[in-house]
Amino acid sequence: MILAGIAEVARAHLGWDGVVTPDLRLIEDLRLDSIRLLTLAAEVENRFRVLLDEGDEAGIETVGDLVAVVRGKLDA
Amino acid sequence: MPERPEGILDWLEQAGRRPEGGLRFVDRTETATWFGWAEIRERARAACGGMQALGIERGARVALIFPTGIDFFVAFFGALLAGAVPVPLYPPARLGRREEYVRRTAQLLERSGARLILSESRLCRILGDALQETHLALGCRTLEDLPVESPRTILAAPSDLALVQFSSGTTGDPKPVALSHRAVAAQAEILAGFWPDSPEQRQSCVSWLPLYHDMGLIGCVFPALARDATLTLFAPELFVACPALWLRTLSRYRATISPAPNFAYNLCLNRVSDKDMEGVDLSGWQTALNGAESISPGVLQAFCERFAAWGFRPEAMTPVYGLSEAALAVTFSDLARPYRVTHFDREKLAREGRARASVNGREIVSVGRPVPGFRLRIVGPEGCDLPAGDVGQVWIQGPSLMEGYLGDPEATANVLRDGWLDTGDLGFQYAGELYLAGRAKDAVILRGRNHAPEEIERAVEEVPGLRTSSAVAVSWLPEDAPGEELALFVEASRQAAPEELAALPDACREAVLGATGLAVDRLEVLAPGTLPRTSSGKLRRGETLRLYLAGELAGLESAASLRLSGVLA
Numbered sequence: 001m002i003l004a005g006i007a008e009v010a011r012a013h014l015g016w017d018g019v020v021t022p023d024l025r026l027i028e029d030l031r032l033d034s035i036r037l038l039t040l041a042a043e044v045e046n047r048f049r050v051l052l053d054e055g056d057e058a059g060i061e062t063v064g065d066l067v068a069v070v071r072g073k074l075d076a
Numbered sequence: 077m078p079e080r081p082e083g084i085l086d087w088l089e090q091a092g093r094r095p096e097g098g099l100r101f102v103d104r105t106e107t108a109t110w111f112g113w114a115e116i117r118e119r120a121r122a123a124c125g126g127m128q129a130l131g132i133e134r135g136a137r138v139a140l141i142f143p144t145g146i147d148f149f150v151a152f153f154g155a156l157l158a159g160a161v162p163v164p165l166y167p168p169a170r171l172g173r174r175e176e177y178v179r180r181t182a183q184l185l186e187r188s189g190a191r192l193i194l195s196e197s198r199l200c201r202i203l204g205d206a207l208q209e210t211h212l213a214l215g216c217r218t219l220e221d222l223p224v225e226s227p228r229t230i231l232a233a234p235s236d237l238a239l240v241q242f243s244s245g246t247t248g249d250p251k252p253v254a255l256s257h258r259a260v261a262a263q264a265e266i267l268a269g270f271w272p273d274s275p276e277q278r279q280s281c282v283s284w285l286p287l288y289h290d291m292g293l294i295g296c297v298f299p300a301l302a303r304d305a306t307l308t309l310f311a312p313e314l315f316v317a318c319p320a321l322w323l324r325t326l327s328r329y330r331a332t333i334s335p336a337p338n339f340a341y342n343l344c345l346n347r348v349s350d351k352d353m354e355g356v357d358l359s360g361w362q363t364a365l366n367g368a369e370s371i372s373p374g375v376l377q378a379f380c381e382r383f384a385a386w387g388f389r390p391e392a393m394t395p396v397y398g399l400s401e402a403a404l405a406v407t408f409s410d411l412a413r414p415y416r417v418t419h420f421d422r423e424k425l426a427r428e429g430r431a432r433a434s435v436n437g438r439e440i441v442s443v444g445r446p447v448p449g450f451r452l453r454i455v456g457p458e459g460c461d462l463p464a465g466d467v468g469q470v471w472i473q474g475p476s477l478m479e480g481y482l483g484d485p486e487a488t489a490n491v492l493r494d495g496w497l498d499t500g501d502l503g504f505q506y507a508g509e510l511y512l513a514g515r516a517k518d519a520v521i522l523r524g525r526n527h528a529p530e531e532i533e534r535a536v537e538e539v540p541g542l543r544t545s546s547a548v549a550v551s552w553l554p555e556d557a558p559g560e561e562l563a564l565f566v567e568a569s570r571q572a573a574p575e576e577l578a579a580l581p582d583a584c585r586e587a588v589l590g591a592t593g594l595a596v597d598r599l600e601v602l603a604p605g606t607l608p609r610t611s612s613g614k615l616r617r618g619e620t621l622r623l624y625l626a627g628e629l630a631g632l633e634s635a636a637s638l639r640l641s642g643v644l645a
C-alpha cells in the first residue's frame with residue numbers, strides 16, 4: 001500500500017513513468033534533484049498524513065527506506 | 077559633528093510603535109503566528125546578553141542556521157546588538173545527502189571565520205562533525221543554551237560589518253560577501269523609498285524567500301523594519317511543496333509587494349491548479365519583483381496571462397537586477413508600467429556583441445534603470461566605456477556595495493576598483509534601460525541561487541573513465557527555455573574502457589546530483605584535449621559555452637537530453 005502510494009506520487013509529481021521498486025535509490029535511480037526530493041517529502045507527508053523530521057530523513061536513501069519510515073510513523 | 081546615519085539597530089530600537097508592525101509566520105496549514113517588533117527586540121536583547129556572556133565581542137562572526145521562523149530573527153538581531161556579524165547559512169535540504177551538507181557547511185564556516193553557530197538542537201547534532209575541522213571556538217548552540225545575562229549596549233559604527241552573505245563571486249568557491257551597516261541601511265532605504273505609505277494604503281510584503289538569501293533578508297526584512305511595517309513570511313520548502321500557498325497568502329493578507337526569482341513564477345504555472353486558486357484575488361499585488369536569476373520572457377507572458385483571471389495585472393510584474401556584492405538591488409523596471417521585452421537581432425548579438433532591434437529577433441527582458449544612488453557603466457575589454465547598444469561588462473557604483481570578500485583581498489581587488497564593482501555580468505543599454513546578455517564570470521545560477529562551477533566539476537572527479545580535471549560546468553538561458561539550464565562538458569580519458577565510456581553520462585549525472593542536488597540538463601562527453609584552455613592550462617568556461625552554442629564543440633557522443641529545467645513533471 002505504502003509503496004503503491006509512493007509510486008503514485010512519483011508518477012503524479014516527479015515525472016517518473018517507470019516501475020517503482022523498494023531497491024531504487026532516490027538520487028541515483030529516480031534522479032531526484034533537491035527540488036524534487038523536497039516535493040517527494042512534502043507529497044508523501046500529504047498523502048499519508050505523517051510528518052517526517054530531520055531524524056527520520058537522515059538515513060533515507062532508497063524507496064524502501066522511505067516506505068519503512070512511513071510505515072513506522074503510521075504504526076506509531 | 078555630522079549626524080550618524082540611521083541603521084538597522086536604530087530601526088529596531090524605534091520599531092513597534094505602530095501596533096501592526098511585526099513579523100507574521102504562516103505554516104503549512106496556513107495558520108499564522110505574529111510577533112510584534114517590540115517583542116522581537118526584547119528577545120533579541122536576551123540573546124545578545126547570552127552571546128556576550130559566551131565571549132562574543134564586537135566584530136565576531138556568528139553563523140545562523142535556522143529554518144524560517146522567529147528564532148532566526150532573535151539570533152540575527154541579538155548578534156547585531158552584541159556588535160557581532162551574523163552569517164546566515166542554509167539548513168540541510170530535505171532527503172538530501174547529509175555528508176555533503178556537512179562538508180559544504182564546514183567550508184562556509186571556515187571561510188566566514190565564525191566563532192559560534194546558533195541553530196536548532198537537531199542541526200547541532202548533525203553539524204557535530206563539521207565543527208571538529210573549523211575554528212569554532214564556541215561550538216554550536218541553541219538559543220535556549222545561551223547563558224542568561226543582561227546585555228551590554230554596543231553601538232555599531234556605520235563602517236562596522238552588519239552581515240556576511242555568500243556569493244559565487246566571479247570565480248572559485250563560494251565567497252563571503254562582507255556588508256557594512258552603512259551599506260545594508262542604504263540598500264534598505266532605497267527599497268523602502270519605492271513604496272511610500274499613503275493614508276489610504278499601508279504597503280505590506282509577503283516572502284517565502286530563504287533568509288540566507290539577499291532578496292529575502294535585505295530585500296524584505298530590513299525595509300519592513302525601517303518602515304515599522306508587517307512582513308508575512310513562510311518557508312521556502314513550503315513554497316516548493318505547494319506554490320499556491322504563495323498566491324493564497326498574498327491574497328489573504330492583501331499584500332502589495334512580493335519578490336521571487338523567475339523559477340518561482342514558472343513553478344506556479346506548472347504546479348498551481350485552478351482549484352488551488354479558488355477565492356484568490358491578486359488584484360492588490362502591485363509589485364511582483366522578479367530577480368536573482370535570468371528572466372525568461374515566455375514565463376513572464378505566460379504568468380501574466382494565466383493569472384489575469386484572478387486579478388493579476390501585467391503592470392505588477394517588475395523585472396529587476398541585483399547581486400549580493402551590491403547588498404541587493406541595482407536596477408528596477410518602472411513600477412507603473414508593464415515590463416518591457418525587446419527583440420534583438422540574433423546574429424549581431426551573438427557574433428558582434430551589438431544589440432540592434434529586429435522584429436523577429438531574440439526576446440530579452442529589460443531590467444530597467446539604476447535605483448536611486450546607483451550608476452552603471454558598460455565596459456569593453458580595454459576598460460573603456462562602450463556606446464549604448466554594445467555588449468560589455470556591467471560595472472556599478474552605489475551606496476550599498478560590499479566592503480569586500482572577507483579575508484580575500486585578491487578576489488576583492490579583482491572586482492572592486494576605484495569605487496566601482498565589476499559585476500561579471502554582460503549587458504548593454506538600450507533606450508536608457510539595462511538588458512543582460514550572459515556572464516563573463518564563472519557562475520552557475522539556477523533557481524535564484526548561485527553555485528560555484530568548481531563544486532559541480534569536483535563532483536565528477538572520481539567518475540571512472542574521465543580525464544583528470546577536465547570538466548566544465550556552465551549555465552545559461554537558452555532562447556525559449558523557462559529558465560537557465562545546466563550543462564556539463566567532460567573529456568573522456570584516453571585509457572577509458574568501452575563500458576566505462578558507455579556508463580559515463582549516467583555516472584556523471586548521478587555524481588552531480590548526489591554532491592550538489594542539481595540535475596544536469598545537458599551533458600557532453602568530449603574527446604581528450606577538446607575543452608578550451610588558457611596557455612597555463614586552466615579551463616575556459618565562457619569560451620566552452622561560446623563554442624558549444626556555435627556548434628563548434630564536437631562531442632564524442634552527444635548525450636544531450638533536454639529536460640524541462642525547473643519543471644516538475
